[in-house]
Amino acid sequence: MTTRSAVAAYREGEPPARRRRRRANVTPYLFVGPAFLALMVFGVLPIVVAAVVSLTNLDISGLANRANIHFVGLDNYARLFADGAFWVALGNTITFVAIGVPSIIVVSLAAAIGLNQSDSRFFHALRTFYFLPAITAIVAISLIWGYLYNSQFGLLNYLLSLGGLPPVGWLTDPFIAKLSVAFVGIWRATGLDIVIFLAALQSIPRDYYEAAAIDGAGDIRRIFSITIPLLRFAIFFVTITTLINWMQFFDEPYVLTAGGPIHATTSISLYIFQEGFQFNQFGFASAASLVLFVIIVSVTAAQLRLRRSSDV
Amino acid sequence: MNRRITTAITAVAALGLVVSACSTAAASPTPSSGASPSAVASAAPSASAAPSASVGGSITVWTMEDSKAFTTLASQFTSATGIQVQVDQIPWANVNDKLTTAVASGNGPDVVQTGLTLLPAFESAGALLDLGPQLAAHPGLASANFLDGLSSDKLSWNGKILSVPWIADTRVLFYRTDILAKAGITAPPTTWTEFHADAAKLVASGSSKYGLYIPQWDQALPLEFAWEAGGNVVDSNGKVTFDTPAFRTAADFYLSFYKDKLVPTASDFDQLQGFISGAAPMVISGPYLAGSIKQQAPQLDGKWSVAVLPKDLSSTSSLQGSNMAVWSTSKNVDASLKFLEYLDQPATQLQWYKLTGELPTVKAALADSSMTSDPLVNVYGQQLQDANLLPLVANWNQIATDLLNSLNSIALQGADETTTLSKLNETVAGLQK
């Protein structure tokens, strides 16, 4: 008996399920295929293009006429690291992340757990209120908050003046502006995360709570020993995505302060837009984008490594 | 769940059909249907003289103006020449996105509106056709028809004429007559000295919190002062330079308002609110502000007016607005130029002003009695006679950003004027190597 026919005979005798499982090894690729392909073409390929472009002096005249494109090596990166405004933007981004990410996670988790305590119609209605900021267009948000925050004619300072308090430079004081802008970002982001946590809370079997209650655990104790641990998969998701989003914090500073006053609220993404894309300096913008990309990848990879043990 | 979502989608679609039925009743005719002209008072402008020249065919126009108003003009052009015009409107804030993708792919229109602040980007992209050789055959586009500030030598880019004027915008002095009167000022300032003195008087007398408002984002204002001080911001090689005595005088004047605490320092001070509330009763702004004041503060009618800018050696202002250009790869150049000629006929210019309030660039139109009889427009027209374009250099926006950052750091953060300005000069020189 040759080896080949021995293997064939062995395979003949396989139970149907295992043969199916061997065929099923193709299945994950089939399932993943379409989505993965789309993401590679529209998501990863541009990153590769950006990496190449970052080594050139591509600008709008280069887009029109290839002859205007020259290879400049690492010049764009050198220019980036020599620019003081870049480092200021980096510092601002770290501040935004430090303020925003923990706040969002804690607030949305707490609110979701609270909203999940009751099935009443009232609580149902409350959920819609929390979701509103997430679905409002950024243009409207900029007009509304720009108006609320305006130091001379805004509603907040008007209310303060009614109480005899001095006006606050919500968007004009370099330090307070960071907090104000971050606050709008937090206000906008929690809605979606609350909904995600609410969905996640549905996966916790009721028996667990009942068993703990029988054992004498109070409400708060149950939240911390049952709910939160069992929400690990959702907390992980919210943490990673919020971190990735806030390292690219752009919308709120762009529409509220345009990075001002004097770079106080310029995040890295806004710096890239203002110094690069706005002036069609694609080579420089690509270099800066790559640097940001590497930072985000590193931070995310570190987080994933920390999680590997839990295999979630 | 699926059923509910289907219901929701059906409901939205049904609502949409109802609303669209209502809105299409009010909507303008589609551009390429060659519909009859809308009922606008002025006579329909004539098309180009030789009837045998009308070739039919069609062109595509990219504009940031309201497409309904623009289509009104386009339909008239189509009736007169048989050339179909498709109008596609682009939001102002996204012109650069459209430009870059069009340049990268080659998918452009035939005619494109080029806002003057965006013109350098279009020109350095090589996206526009050189119209120089074509102008002889199209007398309607001759340089002499337009304001002096828009003559072909001023619009020239490396010896090429890449756009023709269309609509104009400028900056004049807005002032609150009632608040100035309270401080004992009976006429608007006409010289720099009066300007500063009046601002100081307003604050000292308590008539207003500030003398005037200087927008921290306004690129044109420092240049306006420089021109008024008798200088040029562009040197003989066509490069921008702030390293001139005239500019230093202008910078000193600009900063003097901050030094004497006559202007707000908050970066989010709103010029319209400041003017309406009287906190900043003087401001240098454009006709758009007049429109806003009339609409949002009709109670101020008769209490405000405009004047030509106060003069030092001259009262030169800035010339803004939009030109029109032909895309470099357009296959319908002749039809496009006919359309541009049509837009620049005095009658069309006046019609557009009636539709949108945007000022003509054609001298004959500006001299028309319908324009000069309006006191505000009279001032705008006067100012337009002495107004300069912002420099048409490739990275003007970058230079302007650095300029404003420098001035703001001196005014608001106490940076030293001489060192900051010399650093600015270095940066500007470096950007134009």
Added chain:
Amino acid sequence: MSSRRPSLGLAVVGVLLTAGALATAFPFVWMITTSLKPEQESVAYPPTLLPTTISLDGYIALFRDLDFGTYLMNTIVVVLIGFVGMLLVAMAGYAFAKFRFRGRDRMFLLVLATMMIPIQVTMIPTYLILNSLKLTNTLLGIALPTLVSAFNLFLFRQFMSTIPDDLLEAARLDGASEWRILRTIVLPLSRPILAVQGVLTFIAGWNSFLWPLIVANDQNKYTLSVGVALLNKQLTIDPPLQMAAASVMVIPLVLVFVVVQRHIVAGFTMSGLK
């Protein structure tokens, strides 16, 4: 929750949540009241909370100046195409969560990587790709760049990872095909997250702005968001008009959320398996 706790705790929670909800929704309320004010009052200082006279000028101008019907149709098509993308993402999320296959982790990292680059970087390369596929100025071309989102894929993967393996194995041993398992077990168990994703997909499609703007050369292919942006003048702002536009854009999203949210919080548990 079990019934033994008296309602005091619940009432406290309710009060706190209501206060939070009011604070969260206040700017939104401001948006609606501003949309109903006459233009003069909308910029008045001192500001008024409620309109002294209700004016529909903002809404009238909105429907008069906006080609609502055309843009709405385009937006609906883009949303529907987005739902196809959502199903593709659900499939992929399930595969990443529940299958072991070669290259899985590296592929997943690549998926996550697409979230880490600013959209401006992808704009021109993506446009050139669509151009070479002759998809510019088509609704498919508009929907394609955002058909699949890494965020949604990641979200599906997280939720589907909580589905017990035993359930799937049991079905396999019974001879069910993978497609059958996906359809009859995985998707029904994922109802809450499917509801969330449905809402997210609808929102993304409804608000789609950048790609419709760039990919459409003809104005009649624009979506609602782009049409609304056309109302912005270069230098002036008309607050009631802007707020009316924002309010109108938000209403369908609120309706969708209200309708779908009972599936998000379905009270659906997976007890009885351990």
